[in-house]
Amino acid sequence: MSPKPDVSEERKDQIMNAAEEVFTRKGFDEARMDDIAEETGLSKGTLYLYFKSKDDLITAILDRIFQREFKAFENLDLSTLSASEAVWLFTDTVIRDIQLILRLMPIAYEFLALAFRNKVVQTALKLYVNRYMDIFIPIIERGIESGEFRQVDPKEVGIAGGAIMEGTILLWVYDNSLVDPEKHIRSGMKLLLEGLQANPQGV
Amino acid sequence: MSPKPDVSEERKDQIMNAAEEVFTRKGFDEARMDDIAEETGLSKGTLYLYFKSKDDLITAILDRIFQREFKAFENLDLSTLSASEAVWLFTDTVIRDIQLILRLMPIAYEFLALAFRNKVVQTALKLYVNRYMDIFIPIIERGIESGEFRQVDPKEVGIAGGAIMEGTILLWVYDNSLVDPEKHIRSGMKLLLEGLQANPQGV
DNA sequence: ATATTATAACTGACCAGTCAGTCATTTATC
DNA sequence: GATAAATGACTGACTGGTCAGTTATAATAT
Numbered sequence: 001m002s003p004k005p006d007v008s009e010e011r012k013d014q015i016m017n018a019a020e021e022v023f024t025r026k027g028f029d030e031a032r033m034d035d036i037a038e039e040t041g042l043s044k045g046t047l048y049l050y051f052k053s054k055d056d057l058i059t060a061i062l063d064r065i066f067q068r069e070f071k072a073f074e075n076l077d078l079s080t081l082s083a084s085e086a087v088w089l090f091t092d093t094v095i096r097d098i099q100l101i102l103r104l105m106p107i108a109y110e111f112l113a114l115a116f117r118n119k120v121v122q123t124a125l126k127l128y129v130n131r132y133m134d135i136f137i138p139i140i141e142r143g144i145e146s147g148e149f150r151q152v153d154p155k156e157v158g159i160a161g162g163a164i165m166e167g168t169i170l171l172w173v174y175d176n177s178l179v180d181p182e183k184h185i186r187s188g189m190k191l192l193l194e195g196l197q198a199n200p201q202g203v
Numbered sequence: 204m205s206p207k208p209d210v211s212e213e214r215k216d217q218i219m220n221a222a223e224e225v226f227t228r229k230g231f232d233e234a235r236m237d238d239i240a241e242e243t244g245l246s247k248g249t250l251y252l253y254f255k256s257k258d259d260l261i262t263a264i265l266d267r268i269f270q271r272e273f274k275a276f277e278n279l280d281l282s283t284l285s286a287s288e289a290v291w292l293f294t295d296t297v298i299r300d301i302q303l304i305l306r307l308m309p310i311a312y313e314f315l316a317l318a319f320r321n322k323v324v325q326t327a328l329k330l331y332v333n334r335y336m337d338i339f340i341p342i343i344e345r346g347i348e349s350g351e352f353r354q355v356d357p358k359e360v361g362i363a364g365g366a367i368m369e370g371t372i373l374l375w376v377y378d379n380s381l382v383d384p385e386k387h388i389r390s391g392m393k394l395l396l397e398g399l400q401a402n403p404q405g406v
Numbered sequence: 407a408t409a410t411t412a413t414a415a416c417t418g419a420c421c422a423g424t425c426a427g428t429c430a431t432t433t434a435t436c
Numbered sequence: 437g438a439t440a441a442a443t444g445a446c447t448g449a450c451t452g453g454t455c456a457g458t459t460a461t462a463a464t465a466t
Contacts, residue, residue, distance in 0.1 A: 011445090027316060029232040033422060043447045048423065109316035113230060115376055116309040129377040152394070159374060159382055160367060160391035167370020171362060173318055174332040179362055188363035191355070195398020214411095236456060246413045248458080257456065 012050050015040055016061050024106050028058060062111060065104060066124060072097045073135060083143025084193060087161075090135060091189050094165055095182050102181065105173060133158050140196075149196040157196065164188040215253050218243055219264050227309050231261060265314060268307060269327060275300045276338060286346025287396060290364075293338060294392050297368055298385050305384065308376060336361050343399075352399040360399065367391035 018039035022031045033054060037044040051057040072093055078086040101108070115121045137158040143149035165185050172179040221242035225234045236257060240247040254260040275296055281289040304311070318324045340361040346352035368388050375382040 025320070027320070032420095042445095044422090045424080045448070046446055049445075052423095054422065106316055106319040109312050109318075112373075112376060113309055113312035113316060115312075117228070117230070125377040126380075129374060129381065133381070153390070156387065156390040157394060159371065159387045160394050162374050163367045163370030163387070163391055164363060165366075165370065166373045167366030167368070168362065170315075170369045170373060171332060171365050173315055174328040177329075178332065178336070184359065184362045184366070187356070187359040188366055191360060191363050191395060191398050193398075195394050195396075235454090247456090248414070249412055251457065252411070255457095 011042075011046075012060070015042070015047055015050055015057070016064060019057055020061055020104070020107070023058070023061070024104060027106065028110055061107075062124070065101075065107075066128065068100070069097060069128065070131065073131060076135070078135075078139060083139055083146065083148045086139045086142075087136075087189065087193060090139065091165075091185065095185055098165075098169065098181055098185075102169075105169070109173070129162065132162060136161055143196070147198055150198045152196060157192070160192055161189065164192060211253065214245075214249075215263070218245070218250055218253055218260070219267060222260055223264055223307065223310070226261070226264070227307060230309065231313055264310075265327070268304070268310075269331065271303070272300060272331065273334065276334060279338070281338075281342060286342055286349065286351045289342045289345075290339075290392065290396060293342065294368075294388065298388055301368075301372065301384060301388075305372075308372070312376070332365065335365060339364055346399070350401055353401045355399060360395070363395055364392065367395060 015036070019031070019036045022035045022039050025031075026035065033044050033047060036057075037047055040047075047057070051060065076090070076093060078089060081089060111121060112125075115125055133155075137154045140149065140152070140154040140157045144151060144154065165188075168179060168185045168188055169181055171184075172181045218239070222234070222239045225238045225242050228234075229238065236247050236250060239260075240250055243250070250260070254263065279293070279296060281292060284292060314324060315328075318328055336358075340357045343352065343355070343357040343360045347354060347357065368391075371382060371388045371391055372384055374387075375384050
């Protein structure tokens with residue numbers, strides 16, 4: 001038996017939480033390992049017992065965020081719904097998810113900037129958007145087949161839907177007094193859906 | 204008169220061009236003043252004759268980008284067009300603009316990340332999105348008044364339109380093999396417009 | 407002559423990462 | 437149940453490299 005209980009998982013989480021806070025507040029480059037140490041209440045040396053470098057810590061945090069994102073899409077059974085209903089359930093899921101993510105937006109945009117020069121980041125983002133499209137596009141296809149939607153290109157609708165979701169958040173970053181992410185993602189999706197109806201009326 | 208011809212404007216531009224290149228390639232923080240000096244072919248000391256700090260240089264570059272952006276919207280007379288036509292002309296203008304800006308996207312996303320902690324950046328972005336909405340929303344209002352569009356909230360449509368434009372670019376950053384900015388901004392706007400028609404048919 | 411433009415060597419603040427050592431708790435032994 | 441040994445957790449002063457910004461000096465045009 002070990003003379004002390006293993007606390008390494010709790011410590012790692014504790015450090016990641018503190019680091020997430022500091023990175024969000026200061027950005028990757030301005031965040032000092034000393035700041036993170038202070039935020040945890042631990043010493044800097046201890047951080048290096050659990051993460052071998054600052055990069056390693058950043059990577060672990062991003063991994064954790066992505067894991068959380070993907071979880072929201074699991075257990076999502078859209079097969080029994082009409083296409084419109086499925087779009088709404090999917091939209092609601094994304095919106096619920098976004099509420100949790102909004103505070104991490106500063107990290108997200110630094111991460112996006114990295115995507116242009118970092119292969120690993122590119123791959124992660126590609127995976128993310130593809131998971132998204134793999135859910136969204138089949139809904140549209142089903143709606144067209146069933147005659148609920150008019151004849152449109154499902155991929156184009158998928159991209160437009162994704163753009164509305166991501167773009168609305170972007171506009172909120174531009175001017176948070178102009179945009180309410182939840183409200184305007186919903187109104188944007190509603191406008192898109194209304195244009196898809198085979199027999200125009202309420203959605 | 205000065206004993207030498209004044210080349211300071213050319214030098215500034217030359218330095219900004221080099222810096223834009225290096226910032227795009229490496230990011231603000233990873234870009235060294237020595238890299239920029241090497242890119243210009245000048246010495247580091249010379250950079251400091253024209254820009255008093257790295258921040259000053261970054262600010263000048265961002266200013267220049269924004270100036271270019273705004274210029275595209277000047278001389279844009281939409282008053283003689285139908286609302287749909289006006290939306291298309293506006294969309295085309297944005298798309299033409301975007302082609303020039305795509306290579307600077309890494310800078311744009313670093314800049315966005317800054318927006319969360321920097322008042323000046325916040326103000327600049329707010330100004331940008333508001334100029335955009337000040338053009339777009341009146342077009343929608345006019346379309347509703349004239350009976351060309353059905354009764355919708357013009358602000359919501361403006362935000363949806365903006366989201367489609369900005370969001371499509373974002374998706375392109377996520378996965379440039381999935382999205383073609385020009386094509387998908389156009390198809391997204393088409394879907395939005397079709398949903399706005401008072402008497403659904405072609406747009 | 408002299409003002410301007412340029413240079414390249416230099417400085418010093420800064421900070422990621424290290425390491426020799428301390429501390430607190432558990433286990434082993436009698 | 438008291439003492440010692442073992443070990444994991446933790447610390448913080450230190451180092452070595454980096455890089456924004458400075459300065460002393462030179463070149464050049466007028």
